[in-house]
Amino acid sequence: MSPESFTTAESRRNFLGRSCSLLGSAALSSLHGAQSVASPALPHFAPKAKRVIYLFMAGGPSHIDMFDYKPAMTKIHGTELPDSVRNGQRITGMTSGQKNFPCVAPMFNFERVGERGTWMNTDLLPHTASIADKIGIIRTMNTEAINHDPAITYINTGTQQFGHPSMGAWMAYGLGSLSQNLPSYVVMISVGQKPGQALYARLWGSGFLPSQYQGVQFRSGNEPVLYLNNPKGIDHNLRRKMLDGLASLNEQRFQTVGDPEIQARISQYEMAFRMQSSVPDLMDTDGEPEYIHELYGPDSKNKGSFAANCILARRMAEKGVRFVQLFHRGWDQHGNLPKELRKNCQSVDQPAAALIKDLEDRGMLEDTVVIFGGEFGRTIYSQGKLTKDNHGRDHHGRCFSTWVAGGGFKPGFDYGETDDYAYNIVKDPVHINDFNATVLNNLGIDHERFTYRHQGLDSRLTGVEKRSVIKELLA
Numbered sequence: 001m002s003p004e005s006f007t008t009a010e011s012r013r014n015f016l017g018r019s020c021s022l023l024g025s026a027a028l029s030s031l032h033g034a035q036s037v038a039s040p041a042l043p044h045f046a047p048k049a050k051r052v053i054y055l056f057m058a059g060g061p062s063h064i065d066m067f068d069y070k071p072a073m074t075k076i077h078g079t080e081l082p083d084s085v086r087n088g089q090r091i092t093g094m095t096s097g098q099k100n101f102p103c104v105a106p107m108f109n110f111e112r113v114g115e116r117g118t119w120m121n122t123d124l125l126p127h128t129a130s131i132a133d134k135i136g137i138i139r140t141m142n143t144e145a146i147n148h149d150p151a152i153t154y155i156n157t158g159t160q161q162f163g164h165p166s167m168g169a170w171m172a173y174g175l176g177s178l179s180q181n182l183p184s185y186v187v188m189i190s191v192g193q194k195p196g197q198a199l200y201a202r203l204w205g206s207g208f209l210p211s212q213y214q215g216v217q218f219r220s221g222n223e224p225v226l227y228l229n230n231p232k233g234i235d236h237n238l239r240r241k242m243l244d245g246l247a248s249l250n251e252q253r254f255q256t257v258g259d260p261e262i263q264a265r266i267s268q269y270e271m272a273f274r275m276q277s278s279v280p281d282l283m284d285t286d287g288e289p290e291y292i293h294e295l296y297g298p299d300s301k302n303k304g305s306f307a308a309n310c311i312l313a314r315r316m317a318e319k320g321v322r323f324v325q326l327f328h329r330g331w332d333q334h335g336n337l338p339k340e341l342r343k344n345c346q347s348v349d350q351p352a353a354a355l356i357k358d359l360e361d362r363g364m365l366e367d368t369v370v371i372f373g374g375e376f377g378r379t380i381y382s383q384g385k386l387t388k389d390n391h392g393r394d395h396h397g398r399c400f401s402t403w404v405a406g407g408g409f410k411p412g413f414d415y416g417e418t419d420d421y422a423y424n425i426v427k428d429p430v431h432i433n434d435f436n437a438t439v440l441n442n443l444g445i446d447h448e449r450f451t452y453r454h455q456g457l458d459s460r461l462t463g464v465e466k467r468s469v470i471k472e473l474l475a
Contacts, residue, residue, distance in 0.1 A: 042174045043444025048367070048408030048475075050178065052171065052439065053313050053324045055352055055372045057344075058152060059196045059331030062393055063377035063401035064422045065341055068139050069110040069119040072420040073380075077105035081381045085421050090146055094334065094383065095394045101381035103421065104391050107338050118414050124345035127353035128403075133412040134356055134365075135372075135405040136473060140416025140425045143376055143397040143432050148197045148332070151375035151397060155432045156203050158461045165207035165452075167436060168323035170461045172213040173206075174450055175443065179320025182282065185215040186321050188313070190306040192330030192344040199327055208454045210260055215325065218312070220304030224283050282319060285311055295358060297350035307351035314358050317368055331374055334383050335392035356405050365406040369442055373402030380421045399425050402435070408442035410475045433462040434470055441469045 064073075081101040095101075108123040114132030122129050145151035150160040157164040165173070168185035177184030187204045204215030218224045254262040285301075288311060293300045299307035306328050313324045328348055333340050352372055359365040377400025378393035385391075399418045405411065417427040437447040440461065447467065451458035 042450070044446045044449060045444050047442065047444030049369045049406070049442045050367045051317050051322050051324075052168075052369045052371065052407070052443070053317060053355070054167075054326070055310075055348070055355075055370070056156075056325060056327045057331045057348070057372070057374040058199060058327050058329045059148065059192075059333075059374065060151075060376045060378060060395055060400075061331045061344075061374045062333065062337065062341060063139070063399070064380060064393070065106045065108060065337070065378075066121050066125060066345070067119070067137055067401040067403070068377075068399075068418060068422045069106055069121065070420050070422065073103075073105040073422075076103045076380075076420065078386070079103050081421065081423070085419065085423050087424070089398060091379075092146055092395050095379075095381075098383075102386050103380050104382045104386060104393070107389060107391075114412060116412060116414065121345075124342055125349050127350040131353045131356050131405075134360070135403045136410050136413045136415060137401060137403045138415045138430050138435070138473070139399065139401050139418055140427070140429045141373065141400050141402050141432060141435060142425060142429055145376070146395050146397050148375065148395075149200075151395075152197075152199075152203060155375050155436075157207065158433055158436060158463045162202060163207050164459070165209045165213070165461070166202075166204045166215060167439075167461060168204055168215050168325055169206040169209055169213040170450070171323045171443070173209050173452070174445060175322055177320060177322055182279075182316065182319055182321050183216040184322040185213070185325075186316055186323070187215040187217045187325045187327065188219075188309045189217070189327045189329065190304060190309055190347075192306075192328055192347055193340040194330045194332075196330040196332045199329065203327075204325060208459070209452060210263075215323075218279075218283070220308070224279055282315055283312065285315070292358070296354040299347065300351070306348050307354075310351040310355045314355060314362075314364075317359070317364060318362070333378070333392055334394065336390060337378075337392050338390060359406065367407060369407030369409065369439060370405045371402065371439070372404075374400070376400050377422075380423050396423070398423060399429075404473070408475055409473055415470070415473060428472070430470055430473075431467065433465070433467045437462045437467045438469045438473055442474070 079102065081103055106121065108121050110119050111122045112118065113120050113122065113129040118132055118137060120129045120132060143151055143154055145154050145160055153162065154160045156166050172184035185204065189199060201217070204217070206214035216225060250262050285308065292311065296307045296311055299305040300311055302308055306326065309326050313326055316324050331344055356365065356370060359368055359370070376395055376397040379396045383392040383394045399422065415428060416425065416430060418424060419426055440447045440450065447460060447462045451460045
């Protein structure tokens with residue numbers, strides 16, 4: 001190559017390099033501009049709630065055996081589910097080959113509880129029965145999904161497709177954290193009678209939002225957050241110097257390529273550094289008074305239990321975590337339901353009720369939304385062989401129950417009505433994205449205006465279809 005040709009080629013290379021940098025900066029500027037237009041300063045209006053604690057019973061808790069009881073069920077026990085009730089609805093591959101669909105009434109004691117006299121399984125949920133006047137039970141939640149992964153993805157992200165932000169990530173993006181030293185979105189997992197379906201990190205992921213908004217999973221044990229502790233030989237001051245140097249290199253790279261994920265990475269490193277001090281104090285519940293452990297039950301001192309996680313959820317809410325999600329696995333009772341459901345309820349009933357009482361005693365329930373529910377319910381008909389004291393139930397998304405409390409939701413009420421088979425909705429349906437829209441509303445967010453530009457579309461938590469805030473649920 002001649003000197004003249006080399007000079008020309010080098011000039012072209014420099015020009016293209018500068019152009020890429022300018023294009024990257026322009027794209028970043030455009031992205032920020034699009035976001036500011038699509039998602040204006042939040043909240044959109046005065047919020048009734050500051051935070052959410054979501055108690056997610058992964059696997060599909062049986063609404064029939066917990067909250068949606070009807071005396072007529074005793075009369076239809078053992079009879080075939082009429083075709084007119086099933087009405088050609090989708091069923092899973094696990095029961096599609098069954099020749100018979102015998103109806104099964106709950107094998108537990110139900111009583112009317114609370115001032116409104118709502119039906120509740122007092123065998124399995126005596127503590128929840130004690131807070132009946134503080135919670136609202138939605139009996140007509142519904143979803144199109146009938147299998148676990150699509151259903152749990154749907155209710156957590158607003159769509160059955162992978163790659164979309166979780167509800168907690170949306171909240172972190174829109175409202176940020178109330179704490180400088182803790183993430184805005186924290187996830188903890190406990191296990192019920194059986195491990196049940198796997199849970200994937202994308203359920204609390206940020207999807208197409210910047211990665212700094214994804215949920216951070218806290219674990220029981222000596223290392224609540226993986227890779228947070230300094231390696232041997234690295235002290236606090238050396239870690240600080242290393243992060244400062246790394247931030248300088250990342251900032252230089254950002255100025256060159258304009259990738260917003262680089263700034264997200266810097267932000268995450270800094271949060272991790274602050275968490276090295278805040279997390280150990282947060283996770284140490286030894287200082288909680290004895291009456292708190294008695295309130296939450298005998299499992300509350302067992303790290304990793306649902307009861308222990310409920311105490312931690314309250315502590316996180318106090319310290320400014322915006323969205324806490326407790327996944328409790330093991331509710332997929334296709335067989336041996338009476339025994340397994342009993343054990344699952346024993347592990348969550350007292351802690352969930354205690355959380356409501358604890359928040360109320362501290363004056364926090366009025367601005368904290370608490371949700372208890374799963375991805376779908378169970379069928380009235382038995383899966384497999386029906387015996388005198390044993391049976392299973394298949395997945396059912398056409399109607400299921402969720403209860404809510406605090407944060408602008410009406411206390412002590414039942415919403416929606418299903419038929420005597422708890423199989424179809426008779427009155428006041430609540431799609432899972434209508435419910436998500438209502439939760440956002442209580443946080444001061446108009447779900448239709450709360451969007452993020454992605455692949456040419458204004459994406460949102462509540463999906464592309466028309467969804468509505470259920471005003472009858474509001475206090």
